Each structure stands twice: as C-alpha cells, then as structure tokens.
Amino acid sequence: MTLPLLCTVIRHVDKQEAYDTAIAENPDNAGKKSSGERGRRATATFHKHWASHRLLRISFTDNPTAELRNAIEHVIWQWDQYVNLLIEFSPVNDGDIRISTNTSRNASSIGTDALLFRTMSKPTMYIAVKPADEGFEAMVLHEFGHALGLLHEHLHPESKIPWNKEKVYEDYGRALNVSRDEIHQNFFATYPPASVRRTPYDTTSIMHYMVQKEFTDGEFEIAQNTTLSELDKELISSMYP
Numbered sequence: 001m002t003l004p005l006l007c008t009v010i011r012h013v014d015k016q017e018a019y020d021t022a023i024a025e026n027p028d029n030a031g032k033k034s035s036g037e038r039g040r041r042a043t044a045t046f047h048k049h050w051a052s053h054r055l056l057r058i059s060f061t062d063n064p065t066a067e068l069r070n071a072i073e074h075v076i077w078q079w080d081q082y083v084n085l086l087i088e089f090s091p092v093n094d095g096d097i098r099i100s101t102n103t104s105r106n107a108s109s110i111g112t113d114a115l116l117f118r119t120m121s122k123p124t125m126y127i128a129v130k131p132a133d134e135g136f137e138a139m140v141l142h143e144f145g146h147a148l149g150l151l152h153e154h155l156h157p158e159s160k161i162p163w164n165k166e167k168v169y170e171d172y173g174r175a176l177n178v179s180r181d182e183i184h185q186n187f188f189a190t191y192p193p194a195s196v197r198r199t200p201y202d203t204t205s206i207m208h209y210m211v212q213k214e215f216t217d218g219e220f221e222i223a224q225n226t227t228l229s230e231l232d233k234e235l236i237s238s239m240y241p
Contacts, residue, residue: 048111
C-alpha cells in the first residue's frame with residue numbers, strides 16, 4: 001500500500017510569542033481569555049490571519065528551476081481572487097513566506113507564525129512535490145492554505161473519522177520518521193469548537209487529508225481532494241473580506 005502525500009504543520013512551541021505576534025500583525029486575531037486564565041493573554045483561542053490589504057511577499061530560500069518556481073506560483077495564484085491581500089513574489093529571499101523546495105517534506109507554518117522565523121534563510125514552508133507528481137497542485141494549494149491561516153479540515157470539531165489509531169501511529173510514524181505526538185497532532189487532535197473560525201465540516205476541503213480505509217474501520221474513506229471547495233472559498237473570503 002502506498003501512503004498518500006501528506007503535510008505536517010510547523011508548530012511553534014512558545015504560544016505566548018505566537019499570540020503576541022499574531023495580535024501585533026492583526027488585532028482582530030485576539031480571542032477571549034479562557035476560564036481561569038489569569039495574568040497571561042488568551043493564547044488558547046486566537047487566530048493567525050494576516051492584516052487585511054497588507055502586502056504579502058513570497059520568496060524561495062533555495063534556487064528552484066524556473067519550471068518549478070513558475071508551477072508553484074501558478075498554483076498559489078488560485079487563492080488570490082478570494083483574499084484581500086496583495087500577493088507578490090520576490091526575486092530575492094526577503095519574503096514573509098519563504099519556500100524551500102530542496103526538501104523531502106511538505107510542511108508549512110500557520111499564518112502569522114511565519115513571522116516567528118526571523119532569520120531570512122529559514123524557510124516557513126517546505127514543498128517537496130514536483131510538477132510531474134500526481135498530487136502537486138493539491139499539495140501546493142494545501143500548503144498555501146496553511147500559510148494564509150487555514151488549519152487541517154480533518155481536525156474540525158465536527159469530524160467523526162473512525163481512525164484505526166494504532167495503525168496510523170505505526171505506519172505513518174515509520175514512513176514519516178516522526179513521533180507519536182506529532183502523528184497525534186496532525187491526525188487526531190481536533191480543535192476545540194470555540195477556538196477556530198470555521199464553516200461546517202467539509203470532507204471536500206483542500207485542507208482535508210486523504211483518508212484511506214486501511215487506516216479507519218475498514219469502510220470509511222475520503223478521496224484526495226485536488227481543488228478548492230466552495231466552503232474553502234467561503235471561509236478564506238470571510239477571513240480576508
């Protein structure tokens with residue numbers, strides 16, 4: 001069995017710093033203090049959306065071929081009509097979002113978390129897929145969705161995927177060479193209902209993992225989504241109206 005191409009989220013350990021950075025970028029990211037929280041800010045419930053109408057610069061940390069660079073840019077532009085950001089690709093490595101293509105992983109930070117990587121040589125996104133790969137367009141759309149602040153749809157609080165968790169831990173942990181905790185965070189850790197801006201659960205979202213029946217109860221499955229769903233467009237437009 002071939003495992004589908006997967007993305008992992010680049011997580012920042014210091015939630016307070018992530019919160020402060022998100023609020024400095026866009027005060028509307030602030031959330032309410034959770035029950036019993038004193039002294040600290042509301043690090044549990046906040047968004048990581050970029051400021052509306054801001055210039056969002058994108059660059060590459062390595063030197064991809066013109067074909068690869070153009071292919072990635074072409075896919076990213078599909079998001080442009082649904083956001084009020086000014087997206088610009090920079091010929092030098094000075095982007096708010098910095099992409100590495102010389103990698104074996106597909107991963108991205110979430111929205112304003114990219115600002116936490118203050119060294120310009122440090123990527124905020126990794127794209128291992130190549131234009132010849134079957135899942136290229138879907139993966140690039142997915143990663144840039146994260147860069148805009150979208151989360152994994154299969155972790156939606158209304159999702160009820162009957163995972164075979166031990167098989168996921170074993171097979172994906174071995175294939176991706178990551179810990180059980182990272183597998184848990186990427187597959188099973190659903191978001192608290194009040195913590196995210198969302199639409200109803202969308203199995204057709206570009207932000208949803210493909211779910212093979214071998215990793216569930218043997219019957220449940222979700223095919224690889226390859227395009228932006230209508231709810232993807234609705235949600236991102238509500239984030240950047």
